[in-house]
Amino acid sequence: MATVDGATCRRPGRRFRASRGRGPARRGVHPGRGTATASALAAALALTLAVGCTNGPAPADDGRGTDRPASRTDTGTAAVGQVLAVKIDNVRAARPQTGLDAADVVYVEQVEGGLSRLMAVYATRLPKTVGPVRSARESDLELLRQFDGPALAFSGAQGKLLPLIDKEPLEAVTPQDAEDAYYRGTEKASPHNLYLRPHRVLPSAPGEAALTTGFRHGPAPDGGTPTRSRTVRYPSARFTFTWSPERRGWEITTDGAPTVTADGRRLAPPTVVLQYVDVRRSGYHDVLGNPTPYTETVGSGTAEVLRDGRSHDVRWLRPTATDGTRFTTRDGTPVAFAEGQVWVVFAQRP
Secondary structure, X not given: OOOOOOXXXXXXXXXXXXXXXXXXXXXXXXXXXXXXXXXXXXXXXXXXXXXXXXXXXXXXXXXXXXXXXOOEOOOXXXXXXXXXXXXXXXXXXXXXXXXXXXXXXXXXXXOHHHOEEEEEEEOOOOOOOEEOEOOOOHHHHHHHOOOOOOEEEXXXXXXXXXXXXXXOOOEXXXXXXXXXXXXEXXXXXXXXXXXXXXXXXXXXXXXXXXXXXXXXXXXXXOOOEEOOEEEEEEOXXXXXXXXXXXXXXXXXXXXXXXXXXXXXXXXXXXEEEEEEEOEEEEEEEOOOOOEEEEEOOOEEEEEXXXXXXXXXXXXXXEOOOOOOOEEEOOOOOEOOEOOOOEEEEEEEOO
16 A cells, blocks of 8 residues: 555556647546556556656756747637646755746645645646656645646555545546656655656646636735735744745745745745635545645635735635635625736635
8 A cells, every 4th residue: 555655656546648749638538447468567567666666867857948838729818728737845855846937826735744745737838847746635636626637747645545536537647657757866865856747748738728717817906915925834834925026026935945946046926825724634644644634625715815015815715626716805806816826825724
């Protein structure tokens, strides 16, 4: 049985078929378990274990590469398609991450031991490399149902969670399912050195329309409170977002250190959402016995939207898991975000 964070390797029953230029798997239709012979399966398993669960050669790759533009229709609007969501390590040994700055949305969640983990969602461009890639959590499944058959890249999951992943309307992209899409780097120690090549999962970025309906761009709401910085604390992690007028974004500090990309650039998303939710124990735990938190993202509550150097008190509403999260002012007016990357930090409801 697999443990959280891939202490033991095991893939979900539903496999992702890497595109290799053929286009993503058709949304709403999931690959089956195949009809290979026993000998072919044995050979595939041997290759899987060699590639997915051990350190392999690491080609030089800084993650910048060539961004793939969003696909467009003849009318100039983005075509709806399959987003790529990647679970990204966020402990000190995993930083700096690669490809995080290319994400349209970055979700921040609490995991075992009060630590944090990220889920980066890519819709308008695909970086050359993303990582380090780590394991999935139960909360991720509910969060991802707002997207249309997303591809979820992760390194593994708790053994009892795998059957649930198998039933979800998503494409599981693990080193065992798409071995040629992953490689092991050499600059960080395992397990903080697994990287994904997104262009081997999706042939192109689907476009902004593939994002949840809750993320809309436009002018800032009226009012708001001038704000220099905001800090969110988990039991063993903290994030500070400090407004930079020069960069028109919120520079991020994680656990007291500047959050930078692999090439040293400071991350400064134009919009940060502090979404107050219920965080409870799930029925899962890590290899040390620490309970896995479950972040409730369906329901309603309060949030703060940070943009343009101001904080706006808003409400959030997500009636069902297949709905996007809507953010509104107190009088029900939809709240728009600034153009560019959005960070959504799930914080415990007061």
